[in-house]
Amino acid sequence: MPRTCENENCSNPLKGRVDRKFCSVYCKTDYHYQKRKESGKEYFKKTVDDQLRLNRRILRDYNLAGKTTVRKTELLNKEFNPRFITHWWKNQEGDTYLFCYDQGFKEVKDNDKQKYLLIQWQDYMNRQVF
Numbered sequence: 001m002p003r004t005c006e007n008e009n010c011s012n013p014l015k016g017r018v019d020r021k022f023c024s025v026y027c028k029t030d031y032h033y034q035k036r037k038e039s040g041k042e043y044f045k046k047t048v049d050d051q052l053r054l055n056r057r058i059l060r061d062y063n064l065a066g067k068t069t070v071r072k073t074e075l076l077n078k079e080f081n082p083r084f085i086t087h088w089w090k091n092q093e094g095d096t097y098l099f100c101y102d103q104g105f106k107e108v109k110d111n112d113k114q115k116y117l118l119i120q121w122q123d124y125m126n127r128q129v130f
């Protein structure tokens, strides 16, 4: 069976060395460009969307009561990533809470331990403008 160019948009028959994968330099460059584009989409989908959802799920699981504190390391061990947030909210005291959808968190120190104070989004937060 004759081997063909591995660029799906081409499929020209290959001649020459057996380890050749592409009929031309163009096909080789184009192939790798397409692959990078595809994996780039994959990366974006996985890290942003999935991480936000995972963050929200972790926060909700720890915050069934609506307000609580939890060890920072405990959340990080569950692959919580505080760099991925949907928005933030500042209360009247100037404390900023970071949110993943309806679940919010803020870093606090308690007996020299790093903790997160967890809260849930409330309707009145929409009405405050700073």
Ligand SMILES: [Zn+2]
Pocket: 005, 006, 007, 010, 011, 012, 022, 023, 024, 027
């Ligand atoms: Zn080709």
